[in-house]
Amino acid sequence: MRLLSPAQAQKVAVATMWTLAAITIGILVFIIGYILVLGLPYVTWSFLTEAPRQMGRSGGILPMIVATVAVAGLAVLIAGPVGVATAVYLTEYTREGRLTSFIRFGADCLAGIPSIIFGLFGFVFFTITLGMGLSVISGALTLALMVLPTIIRTAEVAIRAVPYSYREVSYGLGTTRWQMITKVVLPSALPGICTGVVLSVGRSISETAAVMLTAGSAPRMPESMFDSSRTLALHFYILSREGISMTNAYATASVLIISILSLNVIAYWIMNRFMRRVR
């Protein structure tokens, strides 16, 4: 027995799907709007350029901005070259085989590991075993491992998108494989690689659990790579969780959201230009 004719089912299904899509977009707009409406009025110049006072009850977030930039920047500085080198190896130096599937399997599994486990690992390995303590560098190394699979994957896709004929031309003009890669393939794949890197910066900035256990939570200006520091996301968590200052929490979240938004826009813009050029 049929409740609906195929034509009716089609109408109901399409309406349902569109409703689901509309709700999802609505949630996104709500989250971003909620944070920005309540937080942006408090994002003043002095909020961005002053140190926090009374554990963040008043004052600004400058040390947290510095800590976030340092941790996320270092993480990508470490993971970027490693990830791109891995992608180059997978695409240019081997054929598909047992070794490549082993490496891909490792990267895929790494991508699925929750950040809290990265945090625990970073805590025992970098801060204790290697003696780096709760510090910017411990946090950065942990995050580097965490974003590595993303960078490998996006770099691999970008490198594979470079036409094979470019490689033949380069060889034909008497370059070695390494010259071909560094002078022809990587420059052509650069926009795609950059997209992956920018998205990884975004992920590093958003991350909380892993940095809490590795970079610490000291609300001071980090003076070296071995200083404990508190990133923006963690600062927001502490402010809101402990009810220290709701206005400062909203303002911090606004800064976070705006950074993430801009990074996504940048990544999208680079990717679009890249796609146009490849075509």
Place this chain on the structure above:
Amino acid sequence: MKQDKAIAFALMLIALSAVSGLALITVFIFKEGLPLILKSGAGGFFFSTDWDPKAKQFGIFSMIVGSLVVTAGAMIIGTVFGLGLAIVLTIFCPKALAAILKPLIELLAGIPSVVYGFIGVVTIVPFIRDYFGGPGLSVLATSIVLGVMVLPTVTSISIDALKSVPRSYWEGSIALGATEWQSTHMVMLKAARSGIVAAIILGMGRAVGETMAVIMVCGNTLEIPSTPLDPLRTLTSNIALEMGYATGEHREALFATAVTLFVIIMILNIAALTIARRGIMSNNR
């Protein structure tokens, strides 16, 4: 030539770093956590609901249940919405609109989990408390927040799966007089089945592993929740809440919790990878 070989070798060593990272993580998590599991025994650790670090009681059963329950709840929301969105974006939606919607979904994935947790606390939790009763911090609230968080994962992987279905399947079905919806669920979803299953499993992995948002909305009590309005504690929130001050056996117990989480995640990962790979093979045949 010689130089080329040296470069190839160096690159291979670097390429192994992802695998070595994974190996190091496995070794260190197990080294810290396994001794306590062996000491307490499976019954005393996995199947006991007694978690009292001061009395050296480390049973995580209620947290295992908590994690599984909210993951199941999240997957209902994440799958319905994620799959619906994937279908809209690949099949029903004009290309120009899809080009705007897709980056928005990716943006949803980029929002920090602390922000999700916070929004949950200030909107969903009071709503549940006022209209359904209970403390608000609950299975329901956690499931909703996690559902929204895994949605982008389910969507983007399902989109890839749907896109890998040969266009001729769709055209063939439409040519036989099927409606778009019939073609979608009888042809497209069937052909993309394995990719979609992989997407759901990977989404589960994200839900099980999510920490910061969960801490904020789950309530962190130690009882097994009996209704959707009860608070609960998950494996991840247990680790993150107590790690700050844990020492000695207590810390080992938190690592043992991580071992449990790690094993669950690896099983999900491997299942997803195997299913996705099988799907790729059958589509290429």
Place this chain on the structure above:
Amino acid sequence: MTDTTKQPKIQVRDVTISYAGKAVLRNLSLDIHPNERLAIIGPANSGKTSLLRCLNRLNDLQYGFSVTGQILLDGRDIYAPNVDVAALRRRVGMVYAVPVPLPWSMYENIVFGLRVTGIRDKATLDERVETSLKSAVLWDEIKDRLHEPAHNLSGGQQQRLCLARVLALHPDVLILDEPCSGLDPISTGKIEDALAELAARHTIILVTNNTKQASRASDRIAFFLMGELVETGPTTQIFTKPNDPRTDDYITGRFG
């Protein structure tokens, strides 16, 4: 014209080329003399391109490829273990069937190979760009816009740019794999004119599907069929009284 008294530029001795165990060219022996223009003709899959890609060892990149026999360039085996493959490829410059300008300016395309060899001097680079573009009959068309993207050029111009890019490296031998297959008659004519001039300084091997082009742009012809060399001889002789009936059939268009 062809000087057969000197040592051959390239000696191909009993060469068999296979991919994944399947031979595409069998027991080929062929001498190519300095400054001659040799056209290799024959239907598709007769092994012409495979031979060409062996001469600069581009086939090395192909998985499952193997070559037996010997290929000598100026008397030296190019497959000997100590050969610098990159240097070999600069001496044996190749132009492909489809022009592939790299995604840079025209100028950068031409100086790329030179930069890689370590030439940095601006005056030298400029001079090489000008002479090679003149040899490729392209200089007058683009001399005022050398720094524009190479992709802006028409197909025929792109192919001449690719020729100039190879010429900038001062190769001994030029190998061209159906360089005019996608081009209009005017562009084709310009490339043939360039080749006629270039024979004075280079040995030229031209693979072509177009027998008319072979008759215009070569001194000698080698006819390949299904992986074998059927015959070789001076262009005029091949076109007037070929020794093998199969050659006659091909040239008069009875197959292929």
